Amino acid sequence: MAQPIGTSRLGRRTASPWWVAEVVATHPETPRATTLLLAVPGWPGHRAGQHVDVRLTADDGYQAVRSYSLASPPEDGERLALTVERLGDGEVSPYLTDEVRAGDRLELRGPIGGYFTWTAAAGGPLLLVGGGSGVVPLMAMLRHRAATGSDVPACLLYSARSDAEIIYRAELDRLATAANGPRVVYTLTRSQPTGWTGYRRRIDAAMLEEVSGLPAPGALAYVCGPTRLVENVASDLLSLGYAPARVKTERFGPTGS
Amino acid sequence: MAGGIISRGFHGRRRPPAEASRLPPGQYLTRDFPVLSAGPTPHPPLDRWDFVIKGEVAAPRRWTWQEFRALPSERITTDIHCVTRWSKLDTVWEGVALDTLLAGVGTAADYVVAFCDGGYTTNLPLADLTAGQAWVAFAYDGAPLAPEHGGPARLLVPHLYFWKSAKWVRGLELVSDDRPGFWESLGYHNHGDPWHEQRYWGD
Numbered sequence: 382m383a384q385p386i387g388t389s390r391l392g393r394r395t396a397s398p399w400w401v402a403e404v405v406a407t408h409p410e411t412p413r414a415t416t417l418l419l420a421v422p423g424w425p426g427h428r429a430g431q432h433v434d435v436r437l438t439a440d441d442g443y444q445a446v447r448s449y450s451l452a453s454p455p456e457d458g459e460r461l462a463l464t465v466e467r468l469g470d471g472e473v474s475p476y477l478t479d480e481v482r483a484g485d486r487l488e489l490r491g492p493i494g495g496y497f498t499w500t501a502a503a504g505g506p507l508l509l510v511g512g513g514s515g516v517v518p519l520m521a522m523l524r525h526r527a528a529t530g531s532d533v534p535a536c537l538l539y540s541a542r543s544d545a546e547i548i549y550r551a552e553l554d555r556l557a558t559a560a561n562g563p564r565v566v567y568t569l570t571r572s573q574p575t576g577w578t579g580y581r582r583r584i585d586a587a588m589l590e591e592v593s594g595l596p597a598p599g600a601l602a603y604v605c606g607p608t609r610l611v612e613n614v615a616s617d618l619l620s621l622g623y624a625p626a627r628v629k630t631e632r633f634g635p636t637g638s
Numbered sequence: 639m640a641g642g643i644i645s646r647g648f649h650g651r652r653r654p655p656a657e658a659s660r661l662p663p664g665q666y667l668t669r670d671f672p673v674l675s676a677g678p679t680p681h682p683p684l685d686r687w688d689f690v691i692k693g694e695v696a697a698p699r700r701w702t703w704q705e706f707r708a709l710p711s712e713r714i715t716t717d718i719h720c721v722t723r724w725s726k727l728d729t730v731w732e733g734v735a736l737d738t739l740l741a742g743v744g745t746a747a748d749y750v751v752a753f754c755d756g757g758y759t760t761n762l763p764l765a766d767l768t769a770g771q772a773w774v775a776f777a778y779d780g781a782p783l784a785p786e787h788g789g790p791a792r793l794l795v796p797h798l799y800f801w802k803s804a805k806w807v808r809g810l811e812l813v814s815d816d817r818p819g820f821w822e823s824l825g826y827h828n829h830g831d832p833w834h835e836q837r838y839w840g841d
Contacts, residue, residue, distance in 0.1 A: 438642030495824030
């Protein structure tokens, strides 16, 4: 196994935990979100739902670090995918979405986070509720489910502002129509294309009840998005009968500058 | 942080020295108050809320909400630092000092496990909770602490990363042997000093 870049030669007790990732390709997902495909030799593996810290270094040594969820499933090995949403006033995300190109190298630390994770062995049924770029770790779970051939019943309820802002649209639609594929339900909160027959409001208790129904034994829910969505959905799921310990949450979104 | 591969074309956003000197390594400043928690927000009714100190103590203690709120409290202005890398300066809280709650308890234990509604736990050395370093806070910015920020009451230990400032805290268990809490069992550092950047296992 390759070592993370490090300073063990200098006599520190542990090697530096930063991995070098080479950008293999960049892929715009929506007007605001871009996927970076990375090659990370020696990557130790991760679980769907985990994230990494990405470190940037300016030529005078100034550094900035932010966390991004992994979009790729463990089955992709040393090939990782990060999907980054561009925050208008962000220090790091505009660089990752606008500047980075194939051949660049980034530094990664991780995988990080041991709670908001799902493995096929954990079972279900699985209810995934995402808002905006909160869909990213949920996509890693759906990709892991597909890669392992899992037949755990799964449903994704995904809230986006508009049709154009749905990340992974083509792949989600493909997954949904595959044998044993997950159910995928969108709600478009700000604008809808002509002829849209789906939901057109923020996720609420009635929508969750229609989509999820009462939780079956073993039901697991993962909720990721902006704080208000996560607070409301988690609370509504408890009202529906989900056990608190079976509702896992993660917050996304701008945290100021 | 040291070393690092130069990121072609990255310039970053440097802070004025007065602000930068208050930011631990690897942190950035936010004006928001982000919410981070692993599960649903509990809403315990206050008439059934209590705060207890138990474990290896000579005299276990218990306060109802009314008794707790009748204790002397302090206004605390402090910077807070989240392991997810945001820091927030000059936050204003009101709370009861742990020194007040621990007075007269009597213990030989060196460690504390804080426990919470919702099942969350975090562990700390007792020495990090005494001598004016920690509070049980019930107000933020002049208003009762909001549920998503840990209300009705949360631990406030601002010299450690903020996951140690357990939301929805209901008590402390004093123990002789250190016992990793929730995040401490899931890859996060056992102590969590932001000025030494103790974020994850192995830091």
